[in-house]
Amino acid sequence: MNIGVFYFSATGITELISKHIAMILEWEGHEVKLFNIITPKSRKPDIDFLKFDACFFGFPVFGGRPPTVVDDWMRTLNGKGIKCSMFFTYGARDLEWAHQVTYYLLTQAKFHVVLSAEFIGKHSFSVAEGWSLAENRPNQSDFDMASKFALESLTRFQEDTVFSIDLTCFSYHPKVIKESSGVWAHFYPSRGGRECCMCYSCENECPVSAFDAETGEVNRNSCLACMHCVTICPDQIIHIGSEAGSVLKQFFDRWGLTREKVKSKKSKIIY
Numbered sequence: 001m002n003i004g005v006f007y008f009s010a011t012g013i014t015e016l017i018s019k020h021i022a023m024i025l026e027w028e029g030h031e032v033k034l035f036n037i038i039t040p041k042s043r044k045p046d047i048d049f050l051k052f053d054a055c056f057f058g059f060p061v062f063g064g065r066p067p068t069v070v071d072d073w074m075r076t077l078n079g080k081g082i083k084c085s086m087f088f089t090y091g092a093r094d095l096e097w098a099h100q101v102t103y104y105l106l107t108q109a110k111f112h113v114v115l116s117a118e119f120i121g122k123h124s125f126s127v128a129e130g131w132s133l134a135e136n137r138p139n140q141s142d143f144d145m146a147s148k149f150a151l152e153s154l155t156r157f158q159e160d161t162v163f164s165i166d167l168t169c170f171s172y173h174p175k176v177i178k179e180s181s182g183v184w185a186h187f188y189p190s191r192g193g194r195e196c197c198m199c200y201s202c203e204n205e206c207p208v209s210a211f212d213a214e215t216g217e218v219n220r221n222s223c224l225a226c227m228h229c230v231t232i233c234p235d236q237i238i239h240i241g242s243e244a245g246s247v248l249k250q251f252f253d254r255w256g257l258t259r260e261k262v263k264s265k266k267s268k269i270i271y
Contacts, residue, residue: 007058010226013121024150045076054157064096079111085153091123092134103165114156116270130245145267179220186241191216202229
């Protein structure tokens, strides 16, 4: 089979899972092409999905659902009836409506979804000093589950199977990005006035073209706080507020998390 793996990876976690899935598929003798749709230019609306026998879609979860730009991109697609599996990476908090949103948009785009999965990975805010959440994930058990997911997807791509996500209590509404306030305002990336090599990667690779390399600041009305610019900066100069790490306890209290709960969470397949 010729299989496309389309993923959005800002800090590298979704890419790790995507590449592991691709490796398993290739071991099974299939041809795989990987596409990271992180940049605006990479999110092409006119993909001919009939070039593939099946596809995977993998996205991180921001605030309980895929990134807004991923929503926008999926609404432009035409799957032409081909089969696909979908998966999510998240920092051990919750997925809320991620499965429902993506299943709804992919089926609206005429894809035949056959399976879904979710994988624990280091939280994107872990780039902040003092912030540590699912720091050592994905681990071997997560990759083992990704292997199982890849193989089960292959079976379902080649057989007639029934799969659906319950949308009974679900109603899709596009999410609107707006500037964060309060403690969450600490999570906007900045160069802080420091000099850098001016490679422009931060600006060129920003998913929403929010980062200005000249000023070293972001447009807070469009920034996703995905931390891609922080992750890829070759000078390691781009950072988020020094107070960000102190917010971790508030984050745990707000979502009812403990270190033990986070550690006990497991990646899983949604059948």
